[in-house]
Amino acid sequence: MPVRRPFVLATLPVAVTALLAAAAPPSPGSSGAGDPYFPLAGNGGYDVRHYDLTLRYDTGTRHLDGKAVITARATQDLSRFDLDLSGLKVTGLTVGRDKADFTRKGQELVVTPRRSLRKGQWFKVTVTYRGTPRPVTDPDGSPDGWIPTDDGAFVAGEPQGAMTWFPANNHPKDKASYDFTITVPENRTAVANGVLAGRHTAHGHTTFRWHQAEPMAAYLATATVGKFEVEQYTTRDGIRVYNAVDPREAATAAPVLKKLPSVLEWESRLFGPYPYRAAGAIVDRAPDVGYALETQTRPVYDSAPDLATLVHESAHQWFGDSVSLTSWKDIWLNEGFATYAEWLYSEQHGGDSAQKTFDELYARPASDALWEFPPGDPGSGADIFGEPVYARGAMALHALRRAVGDQVFLRVLRAWATEHRDGHGTTAGFVRLAERESGKDLNALLRTWVYQDGKPAAP
Structure with a gap:
């Protein structure tokens, strides 16, 4: 009957496609x-x-x-x-x-x-x-x-x-x-x-x-x-700490590592429960390396770290390790967040406020390397660990904090770490979450600080 004709014609390609798909040979990954x-x-x-x-x-x-x-x-x-x-x-x-x-x-x-x-x-x-x-x-x-x-x-x-x-x-x-x-x-x-x-x-x-x-x-x-000299203990939150320290770095590292439990407690209050069962540090003597890394549960340091570095690498356990990148282009989601944790720690422990740190950075001229490229698109593998990713990434978060207020800002950070725990995130996903928590349209603000070339206009 004529009324069935469109139905038959519409379904034949679907059936053929399904048969062809079923018959398709395996292919290389x-x-x-x-x-x-x-x-x-x-x-x-x-x-x-x-x-x-x-x-x-x-x-x-x-x-x-x-x-x-x-x-x-x-x-x-x-x-x-x-x-x-x-x-x-x-x-x-x-x-x-x-x-x-x-x-x-x-x-x-x-x-x-x-x-x-x-x-x-x-x-x-x-x-x-x-x-x-x-x-x-x-x-x-x-x-x-x-x-x-x-x-x-x-x-x-x-x-x-x-x-x-x-x-x-x-x-x-x-x-x-x-x-x-x-x-x-x-x-x-x-x-x-x-x-x-x-x-x-x-x-x-x-x-x-x-x-x-x-x-x-x-x-x-x-x-x-x-x-290594090894130290093991369990924090009052039940986290099993294992520190391994090169004896040549032990005296300098000791007073900083002593603060690890309190740093983790402080970050847990801000970002949500610590994501892992274990924590600690590996403090080596590796003078040719030139960096520390947030290896999961137990960051590795090329020499005795200062307190700011300990705070930074510990914050990565939430931002970078538990919530991981989907693309290296989004590296600011790791480094900007860990850098801003340093600013918050300083602010809440008798040091410079985050606003003062922001202002000092913003005072740099437009020709400064800080504005050389945007943190959300470093442009090549050569720049993914450049200063704009860290410092301007943190500035983007401070601009967000000023726009939504402290209470909402901290809720955004905690929700990001909690909702993406053991998973992944993207910049677009972070913008959506911040807008949801604040009830504000934040796309223009974050696009300016994360993606705009050059020095942004005064906030």
Whole structure:
């Protein structure tokens, strides 16, 4: 009948499309996660849920033997997929119980399983590897990854360095839990993320086992090795603290590390409950590094930190670690927030007010490097750790605070950390949340401070 004709014609293409889709062969996962600044970072086609890393490091020869067991789920029908791994020699690779073919192409370890993987299928990849890990050099010239020291290794992976010591889906979009089993000479200590699950010494070597239960981006993993003085205790909030300090830095670090419990309590009051079961610090002597990093649960410092740095790296446990980036372009969501935590701490502990710090920065001329690029779009990997990301990122938050008032502003920070806990965020998402909490249209304000080129007009 004529009335049925449009119905039949409309449904035939749908049916044909469905049949064609069902018959489509598995395809390779992408060789990158699509990040505009680091296009080869991460990979497509699967989601990692857990890394089980077994490492043995000789501090004399600087040789590393590794085994990574990666539990993942296919997000498409996969004929092959990539892992990020730089430099080290792969000696064996299986997918499930079967040996898999693999090739190397720069930082890409390209894996072709014997049988294609179905969308939604869980699978395990086991990679054995060895070699002398070498750091990568970031676009800004700093070392990143497994960085040798005179007594071990300083392991800090932001943004690219995780691939220098284990095969990974190396982008913050793919977070996972971790287990570490690290064997080192018995006069060395190996410190990783999370809770110390055990240690055992035999035949001149000590094996340390660490467990990181909450999801973690690969760049936040560490396996720092050295001669350390170790301090362990539990805070009154039940957080298990493990501090490992190079003896040469101990005297300077002690008064700052003593404040760690009170800093975490203060930040918990502002941002919501501390996101993890464990905390602490790794204070190394690594004069060639030049930075600290908010490695999850246990920041790593290249020397004894001052109090502002401790506050900054601790704040990252909320902003950057628990709430992670979706794109490196949004790095101000990490660094601007942690920098503003420093301003708030100073303001509430007898130091300069946030307003005074803002005013001093704003007084810089338009030609100053502070206004060289906007924090929400640094423009390249070379600038993602530049001053505008930190200082002007914090200024954007202060401009927001002035616009909505202290009470609403602190509610925004807490809601951001709470609602995105163990997940991810974007600048657009933060603007929406701030508008929801304040009831104001904040798009123009935040766009000016986060994305506008040059020095903004006086607030």
